Amino acid sequence: MRRIGRRDIVAAILIALVAGAVFTSPPLEALQGLSLDILTALRWELVGDRRDPATSPVVVVAIDGETYDTPPFKGSPTQTWTREIGRVLTGITEGGAKVIGFDVIFPSSIEQSEIPFGDASFGSRLKGFDRDYLIALRKLSDGGKLVLGEILSNDHPDAPYPAQRLAVRNNVRALNVHTDTDDVIRRMPLSFSFDGKPVPAMAVELAARALDAKPETASSGVTTLAGYAIPSAVPNTLTLNFRGMGRDVPAYSFADLRACVEKGDTDFFRRAFGGKVVLLGTILNFEDRKLTSMRLSGGYDGTPGARCALPAPASTVQKARSDIAGVFVHAAFVRNLIERDAVTELGAPLRIILTIAFAAIIACAACMLAPGGALTTWLALTAAYAAVAVGAFVHALALPLTEPALAGLTALGMMTSYRFVIADREERFLRKSFAFYLAPEVINTMVNSGKMPELGGEMRNITMFFSDLAGFSSIAEKMTPAELVALMNEYLSAMTDIIESHGGYVDKYIGDSVVAMFGAPVDDPDHARHAVAAALQCRDRLAELNGSHPAFKGRGLAHRIGLNSGEAVVGNIGSRRRFNYTVMSDTVNLASRLEGANKYFGTTIMASEMTVTQSRGAFTWRELDMVRVQGRDEPIRVSEPLADKNQETQEQGIRAATYAKGLACWRARDFAKAAELFESAAGDDPPCRYFARRARALAANPPPPDWTAVNTLEGK
Structure with missing residues (x-):
């Protein structure tokens, strides 16, 4: 591991600051949205959501493909459906629904048709066609049970036709969504300004009526509903929490409900809609499709609700799609408000600090470790941080994910470049200069100490x-x-x-x-x-x-x-x-x-x-002699290693044993016996031959009584 110097610390801090500032800057704000998308997908894949759709406080009444294919709607203009819509809405209200919101807009009436029909227009022939429908709207609106929707726009506004607006006494709320720069819906507006006063968005209005409360906005900009301070990373918005990916919201086919009205099954309406917030909207493959933070793993157009009168279509298997029907965006919005489950995002200062801190850790790792080790560290820390982020997202807290990961990877590349160009240049010079003169360990010590x-x-x-x-x-x-x-x-x-x-x-x-x-x-x-x-x-x-x-x-x-x-x-x-x-x-x-x-x-x-x-004791030894070398007075015992312990050959073992016996006789002054032993093993063994000659010489000319068995060697 490389030692970090003061200059390296300064470089790591500067690199972390630059990387963190770049990836949290406004031009790259799309990364914040991408983090939400990835967290939504990871949470669904790793944790999932097992909530029973029957417990959802929100349900959807879907004008779907089945409705378009079922009489009396099949082949008829949607403007002619109003009477049936009024009847179904009445049944839903009588079933105990708390409030009904329209995610569909009827900007015109069949009574306004200018198509020639004889000597008059077709519309004039149908005067009074919408009378029952408008009466139903008035009754539901007066009871606080109905809110119509509209789209606010300077260029192309879309609003209910005037008779409907009049019938509900202008009880209309905006359906506008908040779209990020990449055309993805991750947040929804809480209110809109009319005549200098905030007017709640459709979902906020529905949740407020369901909770019997009114939204209040403080001077700080925080909106509160029934004691719930709605988290807003972007002012006046709520970050959607698609915990169930749309599958946690039941969707009832409008065609089946119309048949249920004909059947007179009021109990079904009580079971399906009692105490619920109801959204009327379209579920079609070609209209009102929205990209949301579910786009990476795919969302669902609800879960098919129970049937009342008509048999279920032959194909009811749902598949995850990158886009969902717009009505489920509003359904998720309402549910987040009622269940106080909106996503809390970190503010810009905390996101920047967290991103810089992550980049600093990676920069330090890249400074200490080899590039491969630093990359492994980045992968491991990113995986660990992602696990923490998913755990936090389970509790509706969104930590920045892509910004720290990309800032850390950038810091790794920048620090590696810094080391190659500046810091390690001196190390390479030292290693190259001293490689042929110093031990590698000495060079490492020198480099590490600086x-x-x-x-x-x-x-x-x-x-x-x-x-x-x-x-x-x-x-x-x-x-x-x-x-x-x-x-x-x-x-x-x-x-x-x-x-x-x-x-x-x-x-x-x-x-x-x-x-x-x-x-x-x-x-x-x-x-x-x-x-x-x-x-x-x-x-x-x-x-x-x-x-x-x-x-x-x-x-x-x-x-x-x-x-x-x-x-x-x-x-x-x-x-x-x-x-x-x-x-x-x-x-x-x-x-x-x-x-x-x-x-x-x-x-x-x-x-x-x-x-x-x-x-x-790692080797088998043969003691050779006691010798006194030049320059030393004290004799020393010297030995010869034969092989690793227990790896000697049989011949080496026999020879070593014979040599040891001969050496013992030598030291006991039995020179004749020593000579016999050494000569018996002296064939190709120089030490035995050397001692055999010395033993024979002393046997012929015995040494004096003060003789010691120490061999004084002459020369070096």
């Missing part, structure tokens, strides 16, 4: 690794410079790859020698075990190269490796102008001496007792 390397060190417990090619000078004399360079590059690359794969750090190359440490710069509690494993793999890898690589064939290269564990000073050591990350201590010197001691015993790897102990 500081260039400086002089200093610390005491660490480490394992030193020294290797050197045996007799390489004589081999090199027989090679051309090109051959020598190719050979050394291949050898050193192979050894370095193995060392680094086990967590080691190559300190330096000295000719054909490799100096490495385990346990620094990165802490490694198992540094001894990893160093021994690397040494064994280096031994095996050189054998492979000798057998298969063209540059090594016939060379017979062999190397010696010395391992020692202990305390050492590691850090940036050198002059003030030039220094290296390296190590200093007697632990280093002893590892170097052990590498050279291999030539006495003919071994490839020699490790000190400290390394054997710290490797924690």
Whole structure:
């Protein structure tokens, strides 16, 4: 994880502010509506709504396709339906409906027809046709049970014809809707101004009569109905809550209700309409269709209500549609008011703050993580935030959804660009400049701290690794410079790859020698075990190269490796102008001496007792001897690793056991017996041959009584 500096914090804040301000700005206000659409769809898909349509306080009487196909309406102009409409409305009112609202407008009467009919117009022949209908309207209106609808417009107003308006004593309310810039209805107007006074919209008027209350608008602009403060993100509007996607509102076919009147089934009207708000409107596939916030998942034109007299049409299966009949927009409006369930949207300040905060979190993540990790973080946080938003929307609170998500994605892109162009440029420069001189871990520490390397060190417990090619000078004399360079590059690359794969750090190359440490710069509690494993793999890898690589064939290269564990000073050591990350201590010197001691015993790897102990029993060892190396007075016990624990061959096990018996006889001054044991295993084992010679010499010339079993090695 990348460390964040002060400049990065400033950049993240600025990026979040820009992204948040852009996606909550007026030109992109459509995103607020899109959030409502997505939340409506997600709530329906994830939570749904199981309310029984029978409990709905609003029902719809639908002038539908069935009505147009059923006598006496089939083939007749709608202006001739008024008498039947009056009869059905009377039946609904007598059934106990609280109030009836018209979402259909009859702008003319059949009595006004100018079509010639004999020596007069057709309308004049039908004078008095609407008399019963107008009487029914007057009766219902006087009882407070009826409200007609109209469309207010400067260019194309649509209102009931004057006789109807007169019959209801001008008891008419506006059906206008509030359409967003993308032609989607998400909110509805609460009132309209006439002569400087607010007049409630149709749905508000119907809800007010149902609740027996009057809407009141305070000086702050908040409208209250029966104690319910209607939430308004956009002044003088209500945000629609399509909780049931239209399926929670029963829809009764006008044709069936007309037949029910003929049947005289008053009980059906009481069951269907008692205590309800009734909306009369059209449900047709080609007329008065509205796009709403249900458009993404699809809405429904209600749920077919119970039948009274006519059989149900053959095809009654409903499918979700992107648009719904306009009457269900008003039905949802009325229901939201009665059930106090309108959507509450956050005001602009809170939306901006929330969007900026989300973008800031993503910007910080993009500053700390790699692009892939930052993108994963954005996806995870967006999903988590969406879940929270859906949970809030279940309780009719609409949190902004698209604005934070898009602002966060933009912040991610901007921060990634900032890092590539500005912030990480210095990091790339440091890594590129020091990649061939410092350990990757040292570079990471330097980059994370934001500081260039400086002089200093610390005491660490480490394992030193020294290797050197045996007799390489004589081999090199027989090679051309090109051959020598190719050979050394291949050898050193192979050894370095193995060392680094086990967590080691190559300190330096000295000719054909490799100096490495385990346990620094990165802490490694198992540094001894990893160093021994690397040494064994280096031994095996050189054998492979000798057998298969063209540059090594016939060379017979062999190397010696010395391992020692202990305390050492590691850090940036050198002059003030030039220094290296390296190590200093007697632990280093002893590892170097052990590498050279291999030539006495003919071994490839020699490790000190400290390394054997710290490797924690991970390997099978053969103790070689007690030796005193040049520069040290204290003798040390040295051993050779044979293989991983319990992975040694049977021959290695027998040889190690024989060697241990011989070594015990040697230390007991039984040199003749020691010589016999060592010689029995000396066939292809250089340490046995080395000890067999020494044992025979001492058997022939016994040492003095003060002799100790310590081998003092001469030279390095």
